[in-house]
Amino acid sequence: MSTKGPVSNFLTHHFRHFNAASLVDAAKAYEDQLNNGAKMMITLAGAMSSGELGLSLAEMIRQDKVHIITCTGANLEEDVFNLVAHNHYKRIPNYRDLSPEDEQELLDGHFNRVTDTCIPEEEAMRRIEEHLVKRWLRATKENKRHLPHEYFYDLLLSGDLEDSYQIDTEDSWLMAAAKKDIPIIVPGWEDSTCGNFFASHCIQGEVSPMAMKSGIEYMIYLTDWYKKNSEKGVGFFQIGGGIAGDFPICVVPMMEQDLDLKDTPLWSYFCQISDSTTSYGSYSGAVPNEKITWGKLGIDTPKFIIESDATIVAPLIFAYLLGW
Template sequence: MATSPIKDYTLKGVSSFWQLAQRFGESGGFMAREVAKASDILFEMCSDIRCTKFLSFTANLVATGLRGVIAEMIREGLVDVIITTGGTLDHDIARSLGGAYLKGDFDEDDKKLRTRGIHRLGNIFVPVESYGPIIERFTRAMLQDLYDREHLSTRELAEEIGKRLDDENSILAQAYKKKIPIYIPGIVDSSFGTQLFIASQKRRLFIDLLRDEKELMDIVFSAQKTGGIIIGGGISKHHLLWYNQYREGLDYAVGITTSQEYDGSLSGAKLNEAISWSKIKTHAKVALVYGDATIVLPLILLALYERRGALKG
């Protein structure tokens, strides 16, 4: 039961988002308080040296400038394990190799865009030549380099991609440099995955998902504590939660979503629902922010960086 009174606040004297987040917490109102809570939990999680930090996110975010923010999270040591979707490989490869993603409009005529050879992802325009052909050329060349390797896990494929990309804003490149494993349980649901299938029709090539699962199990069971930063939903969210149930759940969880729970979907499920499945501990510190991750994630990270003094210039 809440006992603290709601306080009015002004913006006078606020010179950082960390200061504003503190006032959000005092205001007691709606998502402002949840943003403040998420900021506090993220700080505690990232300060806990016993905590193995999992990050899950959906591929659509990699088509936006948030890709650089996620790559920065890796550089700053906020992440130990990443679980994402197949499209992350597509967008990261395409954008790292010069694919031009353009500012568009949600209400553009999609029939006209098709005749102009432009894909629409929300209000982002992706010219055909900036997407499929780039990914296909890159993937074919990489698989040719790896011709003698018949069995590859998704973690190994992500590493092979990362070491071939020279882009400081590439999630895969930063993860490779920092030795952060990336797992993609739905890897075939992507342009990259289609190229894997095509290659498998011409040579012996097997994607070893079970090796990925064994590695995730080993990470979970060897961790003293675990925390999850869960951006969006889908298979990446569920995979993060699923494996943590085998240690009775996450100790920390921060989620950002726009999905609602009323259709019973995993994407819309509140994080507290995961407690009933033992995917989050009963005493875990949990915050769920309803909002666009392209707005919310940079704000709570900025509060963290300001608090830690991690970014210099």
């Protein structure tokens, strides 16, 4: 194992108890998974791309420390928004003090707010719309169908946006994923800005809804990937809750119970970074042991919950894994 850097050494020396200790334990167990030849899935909920998680996640991808990603449609597109419009974003440190009138002023200025970060509609969203529409139109004309992330991969790898880049492409996790062609699962993609774009162009009769493959096809895609990659285990590193975590974790019980594939390995590791209140009435707040009853995790599966802010915790764990 390579020598650890100052961030990693700080964590192991100072993070000894409570959530801090859980962070270090989860990072060490993640590293053990990789050393034993297991694959790792990372799931991205919330607005991790607008939080610029790509600053560390992109390097995780380049160094083969993540092998498959499940994310919301928002995280898929917002990494590209940041790539082409970073200089136009507006940050509002005092976002807790905004009045309804302040929010309306942002809307009137074509800014969409995510906590302290405001995404510029014209420079970010509209800048990539025409490039996606061109691909959707081509697929419609040629009677072809693709998964949502495949359109984004094609857009980034084509170089069509190169003249618009406003950050170093090394800091784009989606660019890193596209270059390595790692699988991305995007359940509920239509619940996104670009999903709304697609729906509007379908309603206008310009493109066919059939040009976009569905969430069921993502589950089929994931099932095939899991069959081929789970011999030495697949770990599950969940950032936040919601569909990004709930959808892919179900592939194991589906294979075991519905496809009758009785030798399907359970997930070999589980960690969730969450600020959800622990609750057995909520998927996002359920403790990992509850997943045993659903055929997702086993009694001996390493399980961790870090009850904290993912924008703080995830980069620290990635730093440890990268030896920083």
